[in-house]
Amino acid sequence: MAAQPRPIHAEQTSYLEGGGIYGWLTTIDHKRIAVLYGVTAVFFMALGGFEAMAVRTQLMYPNNHFLSAQTYNQFFTTHGLTMIFLVIMPLETGFFGNFLIPLQIGARDVAFPRLNALSYWIFLFGAITLNLGWLYGGLPNGGWFGYANLTERYYSPGPNIDFFDLGLLVLGVSSVMSALNFFVTIINMRAPGMTFFRMPLFIWSILVTVILILLAFPSLTVGLIFLFMDRYFDTHYYRVIAGATPILWQHLFWIFGHPEVYIMILPAFGLISEVIPVFSGKPLFGYPMMVYAIIAIAFLSYGVWGHHMFATGMGPVADMTFSVTSLLIAIPTGIKIFNWLFTVWGGRLRFTTAYLFALAFVIQFTIGGLSGMMHASPPIDLEQTDSYIIVAHFHYVLGLGALFAILAGFYFYWPKVTGRMLSETLGKWHFWLAVWSFNATFFPMHFLGELGMPRRIYTYAPHMGWDFWNKWETWNAYIIALSFIPLLLNIYWSLTNGERATEDPWDARTLEWSVPTPPPIYNFAEVPTVTARDAFWVAKYGSVEASGLTQSAPAIAPALVDVSKIHIPAPSLYPLLMGLGIFGMALGMLIGWYRVIFTAMALLVFSAIAMAFEYPNWGEENPHAVAESFLGLDSRKVGMWSFIGSETVFFACLISTYMVYKSRSLGVYDAGILNIPLTSFSTFVLLTSSLLMVLALAAFQRDDHKWGTIWLIGTALFGCIFLGGQVYEFGDFWLEHGMVFNANLFSQCFYTLVGFHGFHVFIGVVWLLVMAFAGIFGKLNAKRSLAVEICGLYWHFVDIVWVVIFVLVYLMRTVKGA
Amino acid sequence: MIWEADPATLIVLALLVGGYAAFALALKRWPTVIQLIAFSGAILAIVGALTGPVDELVKQRSFALYIFQQLVLVFIAPPLILAGTPDWMARPVLTHRLIEPLARFLTRPLVAYILFGAAFALVHFPPVCDRVCHVHPVYGDVDTVLLLVGLILWFPLLSPLPEYPRLSYPMQVMYIFLLMIPMTAVAAPITMAQSVVYIYYVEGPHPFGLSPMADQVLGGIIMWVGQGVYLMFVFSAIFFRWARREDETPPFNRRPVPLRPLPRQRSHAI
Amino acid sequence: MSESAVEHVTAPAHHAAAESHHPTAVQYLVVAGILTVLTVCEIGVYYIPALQSVLVPLLLILSAGKFYLVAAYYMHLHFDSRIFSGLFFFPLTLAALILISLTLLLGFLAHHPGP
Structure with missing residues (x-):
């Protein structure tokens, strides 16, 4: 079972060389994974762009029938989903994040390289799931927000929404995994001396972005799980007839959806903050203010989701609250805009293509931000909602905002990624065509909105005053497509004839420019010690404020280290196999072929176990990981705690749904059915199991592996007793009282909430048994007690969740919902 | 109007001022000007909010001002008192x-x-409040x-006191964030309630010509928005x-150094 | 894996500082005792009719105590690096705020649109 470890020793000079196709499929190098993300996202950008062109062509003339109405709905929906989940997010966090995080913080890779590869493969298969409609049944067609209850099976019988539901679930798994990975990397893997306030601003923006991902995606996951149950198990989460409210979906979706907006724009801010100082020849103005602004934006972004829902009638108090918090976001955003302008002010400017795109970003994003502020006011929003003004707004912040930032980053980092320079002439052509065409397409949408053109309409009658601008926009949209031709030519020219890039072609400021171009597989021959912000600039010129005219020290001293001694984890095929397993499960669910589901599940479990045993020492590939980490903490433990943090939000969404729906439930079953004596017993069982767990840990820590193993088995046993109690309880409700899963709102929420907790207990029991197994074979000792500790953290978290459920669900069963 | 005060308030004020003066006299040391300003600020805030005209209006059932009093008591006065207390005092x-074990326990961040959170929530929980809050002299x-x-x-x-170290800055931010739970949990339901929740405030009309219901919404908003804005400032x-x-932390090495051959040093700062 | 020994400064002291001071078995037993007592109180409160009017706050306080004990002692946040406390309590706060606002927005305002 256990594949022999194959530690590669770094002979190659560039990460791009060697390995062949199999090398790319099994790669766990963050730079190669970044390239995979980049290539995939560019492919989907072409696809999403094609959909946009088709949509624009349809809207060119009144009463046009270029597309059928059904195809039109599918195209505009998939265009949005593709651009958000398959283009902007993977380019920003997947491509730039993967490539730059280790290089900018002075690490050799991310914290969990195999998890990183797994994230990519799951992303790829999620993207394919979302686009399966090209082959069969039709693309998602409910808008990117998929408002309930139009997404119910009754209103949308085809598989379109299933692709949406399962595709986003799979993509969510991938996003949360990579966010967890990046979070631990940034927290724990920084080079010595790289304190928080010495980190490049891109790292700050990614750090805050991944926190947003970790804490926002669980809400979407819960919403999607409910939708899944409604569509596959005939529950009533969004059905008014059962007392439910479709507004629940909107809340769950926008609790995720508004942070998602910042998940897409904060990395763009970060990229811009890297590009502007380099080409302005000045350090970033007001660095602490910039960091403060990022944190404040992220913080506020959780309190503003309601501004997407003014039209649902939440009442004056809620409207006012959301309006005030939304307007407050303008303050930190304004801080950022002014700090960029002050960075440019008085600098020695070099108008490269990257710089032009960055400057255009600042201007265009400001336009988009201003129209956003208008929507924060409920009375104005009520007029503008669902009109083309909204379309103009989000294309200004995402298309002319995030995409321009990505292009700036692209021109900036291309030499580092490929080792070749791009042509500036073709770059300028691209820039001017893009600035003209994007603005010409999207600015008039403001006028169309004011003239009353609703968004998402299939076609429109003539003489509404909309004819001219629609025709104008469509022609300019074609120019957008055209504007990418210089870019493609440029890429081709660069890869074939481009000038070789030096390490530091732009005279840049941060660590990634101090390594050879393209970087070697181990990134840093010797991990640098950071003494200041803009570490590389300081190394070159002596201080952050130095003008950059006289170099005071050789930037890169010749490597004296024997690079063949650097430990690099071996490539692994299992991430790809696990990705295939998850894909197979989604596919099996879609075609309703249970054999496929179980085969895929078997593949998933097999790969997970094989991956755990792939390296000796239980994945402790690098025995010095803790000593080398920034905080002196084990990355796995930091990762476990971050995962637990993410899970709290997941359970909060489940619990609040239960509490709300308990009081709205119709029909005979209610919380009166709950059996307090039985669950009191279960509570004691679970508390006791937690006690045994800590005793096991204490035993292993004093190297007493016999008692440690006994306590572990005891914990698993008590876990089984708890599960047995739950099975009895469910069976009693189901068989004796006839309370089937979808009997009413109470039954489905209860089974879902308590069932998900039980599922966590089940996973915990399996984990405990694996640990006990290892204990029996003497694989656990004081040195490896951390493995027990991490398992214990998960187990106690499950216990804590039960403490909350026991009180809120069981003991407060008679209390009327809020 | 006569400037009136509750006996309990007077006792608290007397204890604060008397204790402060007694310590200064007994130890024969004088607080710094900033400490004096902070401490007198705290006293003035308590006097302004809990005695005289404001208190008079609260006694005439102004819910909004009652909430204002509470915010002064938990958000304005304590930080000023702590800032105004010298370490030697x-x-x-x-x-x-005898005191240290208890004090150490009570000032653990989570315990505090x-x-x-428990005290603040209980005081506002209608069944408790109706029995306790507006029953003089309690x-x-x-x-x-x-x-x-x-x-x-x-x-x-x-x-x-350095013997009782403050939280690290990131943890302070966390602490402030955590503080939003009890505040929101109390303020939001009061603001959004559909009826007057406290028996004491059912009778109308209230000062400023507000209906009991409008007064309650106003009070709720003062607590909700007030704590949000205040905590945002504290966070900043x-x-x-x-x-x-972190800026002032001296770099390891002032000399311009090449990135590579540096001695390994480890920082615990985050 | 011995050949993979990267040059590094071993920092055993610092490693120990981050991971040591776990509670002893006796402390664990004491915590378990308190948890049991708190749970008995919870169930007791549920069955005592006189306490029905303050059932909700009492239960919340008791369960918060249990929550704290498990997190602080069993998950040794009390003894570990403060960073872990942050990693746990920050999301927890957010989760609590989401819970409060969702119950209010959906449970309450959905029935009674505004004063």
Whole structure:
């Protein structure tokens, strides 16, 4: 079972060389994974762009029938989903994040390289799931927000929404995994001396972005799980007839959806903050203010989701609250805009293509931000909602905002990624065509909105005053497509004839420019010690404020280290196999072929176990990981705690749904059915199991592996007793009282909430048994007690969740919902 | 109008001022000007909010001003008192061998937080409030309780004693964020309630010509928005102190150094 | 894996500082005792009719105590690096705020649109 470890020793000079196709499929190098993300996202950008062109062509003339109405709905929906989940997010966090995080913080890779590869493969298969409609049944067609209850099976019988539901679930798994990975990397893997306030601003923006991902995606996951149950198990989460409210979906979706907006724009801010100082020849103005602004934006972004829902009638108090918090976001955003302008002010400017795109970003994003502020006011929003003004707004912040930032980053980092320079002439052509065409397409949408053109309409009658601008926009949209031709030519020219890039072609400021171009597989021959912000600039010129005219020290001293001694984890095929397993499960669910589901599940479990045993020492590939980490903490433990943090939000969404729906439930079953004596017993069982767990840990820590193993088995046993109690309880409700899963709102929420907790207990029991197994074979000792500790953290978290459920669900069963 | 005050409030004020003066006289030391200003600020805030015309209006059932009083007691007065207390004044008390174990326990961040959250929520829980809050003379004692839990709440952020270290800056931010739970949990339901929730306030009309219902919404909003904005300011202040601290941390090495051949050093700062 | 020994400064002291001071078995037993007592109180409160009017706050306080004990002692947040406390309590706060606002927005306002 256990594949022999194959530690590669770094002979190659560039990460791009060697390995062949199999090398790319099994790669766990963050730079190669970044390239995979980049290539995939560019492919989907072409696809999403094609959909946009088709949509624009349809809207060119009144009463046009270029597309059928059904195809039109599918195209505009998939265009949005593709651009958000398959283009902007993977380019920003997947491509730039993967490539730059280790290089900018002075690490050799991310914290969990195999998890990183797994994230990519799951992303790829999620993207394919979302686009399966090209082959069969039709693309998602409910808008990117998929408002309930139009997404119910009754209103949308085809598989379109299933692709949406399962595709986003799979993509969510991938996003949360990579966010967890990046979070631990940034927290724990920084080079010595790289304190928080010495980190490049891109790292700050990614750090805050991944926190947003970790804490926002669980809400979407819960919403999607409910939708899944409604569509596959005939529950009533969004059905008014059962007392439910479709507004629940909107809340769950926008609790995720508004942070998602910042998940897409904060990395763009970060990229811009890297590009502007380099080409302005000045350090970033007001660095602490910039960091403060990022944190404040992220913080506020959780309190503003309601501004997407003014039209649902939440009442004056809620409207006012959301309006005030939304307007407050303008303050930190304004801080950022002014700090960029002050960075440019008085600098020695070099108008490269990257710089032009960055400057255009600042201007265009400001336009988009201003129209956003208008929507924060409920009375104005009520007029503008669902009109083309909204379309103009989000294309200004995402298309002319995030995409321009990505292009700036692209021109900036291309030499580092490929080792070749791009042509500036073709770059300028691209820039001017893009600035003209994007603005010409999207600015008039403001006028169309004011003239009353609703968004998402299939076609429109003539003489509404909309004819001219629609025709104008469509022609300019074609120019957008055209504007990418210089870019493609440029890429081709660069890869074939481009000038070789030096390490530091732009005279840049941060660590990634101090390594050879393209970087070697181990990134840093010797991990640098950071003494200041803009570490590389300081190394070159002596201080952050130095003008950059006289170099005071050789930037890169010749490597004296024997690079063949650097430990690099071996490539692994299992991430790809696990990705295939998850894909197979989604596919099996879609075609309703249970054999496929179980085969895929078997593949998933097999790969997970094989991956755990792939390296000796239980994945402790690098025995010095803790000593080398920034905080002196084990990355796995930091990762476990971050995962637990993410899970709290997941359970909060489940619990609040239960509490709300308990009081709205119709029909005979209610919380009166709950059996307090039985669950009191279960509570004691679970508390006791937690006690045994800590005793096991204490035993292993004093190297007493016999008692440690006994306590572990005891914990698993008590876990089984708890599960047995739950099975009895469910069976009693189901068989004796006839309370089937979808009997009413109470039954489905209860089974879902308590069932998900039980599922966590089940996973915990399996984990405990694996640990006990290892204990029996003497694989656990004081040195490896951390493995027990991490398992214990998960187990106690499950216990804590039960403490909350026991009180809120069981003991407060008679209390009327809020 | 006669400037009136509750006996309980007067006792608290007398204890604060008397204790402060007694310590200064007994130890024969004088607080710095900033400390004096902070402490008198706290006293003035309590006097302004809990006595005289404001208190008179509260007695005429102004719910909004009642909430304002409470915010002063938990958010304004305690930080000022702590900032105004010199370390030599706190040391004899807090390092006393009988008091220290209790003080150490109470000022643990989570204990302080849970204590404050529980007290604040209980005081506003309608069944409790109806029985306790507006029944003289207990009324004044509720204020004292709030001041006390407020002091404990702010202690981990503003401890005057190095023996009781303050939280690190990132943890201070976390602490402030955590504080939003009890505040929102109390303020939001009051603001959004569909009827007057406290028996004492059912009777109308209230001062400023407000109906009981409007007064309640106003009070709720004062608590909700007030704490949000206030905590946002506190967060900003902590953040910039943190940033400045890190900026001032001297670099390992002032000399321009090539990135590569450097001695390994490890920083614990985050 | 011995050949993979990267040059590094071993920092055993610092490693120990981050991971040591776990509670002893006796402390664990004491915590378990308190948890049991708190749970008995919870169930007791549920069955005592006189306490029905303050059932909700009492239960919340008791369960918060249990929550704290498990997190602080069993998950040793009390003894570990403060960073872990942050990693746990920050999301927890957010989760609590989401819970409060969702119950209010959906449970309450959905029935009674505004004053």
